[in-house]
Amino acid sequence: MSSPTGLPAWKALTEHKEEMSNVKMATLFDEDSNRAEKLTVSAAGWTLDYSKNRANEKTLSLLNQLLTEVGMHDAIKGMFNGDKINNTENRSVLHTALRASHAQESLMVDDTNVLAEVRSTLKQMEKFVWQLQTGQWRGYSNLPITDVVSIGIGGSYLGPKVVAEALTPYKQSSIDVHFVANIDGSDITEKLRYLDPETTVFIISSKSFGTLETLYNANAARDWFLRNGGPEELVHKHFAAVSSNVEKAVQFGIAEENIFPMWDWVGGRYSLWSAIGLPIAVAIGMENFNAVLDGAYQMDTHFKTAPLEENLPVIMGALGVWYSSFHNAQSHALIPYDHYLRALPAHIQQLDMESNGKANLVDGKAVETDTGPIIWGGAGTNGQHAYHQLLHQGTRLVPVDFIAPLKSHNPVADHHAQLFANCLSQAQALMVGKTLEQAEKELRDAGASEAEIAAVAPHKVIKGNRPSNTLLTEKMTPSTVGALIALYEHRTFVQGTIWGINSFDQWGVELGKVLGTDIYDRLTSDSDNSKLDASTQALINAFKAAQN
Numbered sequence: 001m002s003s004p005t006g007l008p009a010w011k012a013l014t015e016h017k018e019e020m021s022n023v024k025m026a027t028l029f030d031e032d033s034n035r036a037e038k039l040t041v042s043a044a045g046w047t048l049d050y051s052k053n054r055a056n057e058k059t060l061s062l063l064n065q066l067l068t069e070v071g072m073h074d075a076i077k078g079m080f081n082g083d084k085i086n087n088t089e090n091r092s093v094l095h096t097a098l099r100a101s102h103a104q105e106s107l108m109v110d111d112t113n114v115l116a117e118v119r120s121t122l123k124q125m126e127k128f129v130w131q132l133q134t135g136q137w138r139g140y141s142n143l144p145i146t147d148v149v150s151i152g153i154g155g156s157y158l159g160p161k162v163v164a165e166a167l168t169p170y171k172q173s174s175i176d177v178h179f180v181a182n183i184d185g186s187d188i189t190e191k192l193r194y195l196d197p198e199t200t201v202f203i204i205s206s207k208s209f210g211t212l213e214t215l216y217n218a219n220a221a222r223d224w225f226l227r228n229g230g231p232e233e234l235v236h237k238h239f240a241a242v243s244s245n246v247e248k249a250v251q252f253g254i255a256e257e258n259i260f261p262m263w264d265w266v267g268g269r270y271s272l273w274s275a276i277g278l279p280i281a282v283a284i285g286m287e288n289f290n291a292v293l294d295g296a297y298q299m300d301t302h303f304k305t306a307p308l309e310e311n312l313p314v315i316m317g318a319l320g321v322w323y324s325s326f327h328n329a330q331s332h333a334l335i336p337y338d339h340y341l342r343a344l345p346a347h348i349q350q351l352d353m354e355s356n357g358k359a360n361l362v363d364g365k366a367v368e369t370d371t372g373p374i375i376w377g378g379a380g381t382n383g384q385h386a387y388h389q390l391l392h393q394g395t396r397l398v399p400v401d402f403i404a405p406l407k408s409h410n411p412v413a414d415h416h417a418q419l420f421a422n423c424l425s426q427a428q429a430l431m432v433g434k435t436l437e438q439a440e441k442e443l444r445d446a447g448a449s450e451a452e453i454a455a456v457a458p459h460k461v462i463k464g465n466r467p468s469n470t471l472l473t474e475k476m477t478p479s480t481v482g483a484l485i486a487l488y489e490h491r492t493f494v495q496g497t498i499w500g501i502n503s504f505d506q507w508g509v510e511l512g513k514v515l516g517t518d519i520y521d522r523l524t525s526d527s528d529n530s531k532l533d534a535s536t537q538a539l540i541n542a543f544k545a546a547q548n
């Protein structure tokens, strides 16, 4: 894939951006009473209203032309078919296969039917979950299990944690699920503080079984188990693993029958649908876990078959490129108006930033446009009392995705109507803003003097014309949560495809790991640090001095 910047549609969009600089979104609504209806699409339980974007018909048609020129159709087909699109690792990218095993018989990758492997792993998961939930799985003292601690980091942590939390209302068993990720002793200490080794099972989730943080925490968990009376010969009753590196998991001491497979055709940040999602299944039951897969499958089917101009991930991806590459938007905010989805931005942040934080095209040449934006956000309405100030009046353009269910799991007085009203009004305020005249009138009506009006009114001006998408669903269910995450996965792929980058490797994270090992050696030995930069030397010395 080469740079998209030379394509006719890219050039036309560059010129069109200038044409659009004086066009107000609010005016587009005035000019076309059907705008909202025209720019609303639905799939897999979600409705996307993308009418509050800096886009008129010409914008959308040029974006569509761009999608055609980059070969989006073939790219989507290639991913689903198992083409080795992760070219730097020579791997297929088949997280979609993880949710298709009920609908499709076979999908061959290197002479192996991956769907047969997916099906057998789902069966293995079902058995494990059933044994835990029914008390068939017992700890070393023959007590049923009350707590499962998932140990993993990155893709082996964020997806499962966010989905398990998002589906709290679907919690099925009396088993509590906990997550440990950080190589900070405080994380595991706090999680284990109130747990009983007799009734706790650990799931060590690591695709590579070589990740420093996870191995440290797994060892700490085993030490805790042994220190608190757990017998060495019965460790296997308290440890399971999910990994593509069975040998290393066995070396760690996990019984082979308690190791769930992973495959190199699933990237970490796309892996919650595999056995990495085991903690989700323990929390909400296998039936609900299958419903999560099915929701994602519905979104996959939509992504694969809907025309580009009616395709949710494609539309969101194309608009994202419009802002990142043509409007210099440096970030993109996700604001879920749903308490259970409060951690969603953290998962999508990893998904998108690790996928599209790249500066090289697939063929290795440097990109010629900005690529992945900074993804951030948090729960509405909390953010309104914090960072929304910058969204409304800051100097940077931040496109926003508002995400909300129409119905709450927990109707309390009129809370949900208020919550929903806030979601809509934020999107409205971003678009309409407030003029100087309006600000002056507001102050005058409140009885301010002319001097006060002159001093304060400019500070109340909100330029508006700030874009947002609104994503609505009837209710946050296993199916709609699955579909939502699949939507963002595909949006990420669409953007990577337009930019011509490989969204499925992550070489950038390696250097820090290598340097970390070197610094660790220096912190824990009497090495000669004189060749290091003075800053690193001083920081190492500060640490060493504090340990004495």
Ligand SMILES: O=P(O)(O)OC[C@H]1O[C@H](O)[C@H](O)[C@@H](O)[C@@H]1O
Pocket: 153, 154, 155, 156, 205, 206, 207, 208, 209, 210, 211, 214, 268, 269, 354, 506, 509
């Ligand atoms: O599952 P693991 O092999 O332990 O990897 C855990 C995580 O660490 C890596 O450094 C990557 O940045 C992530 O993409 C990955 O999910």
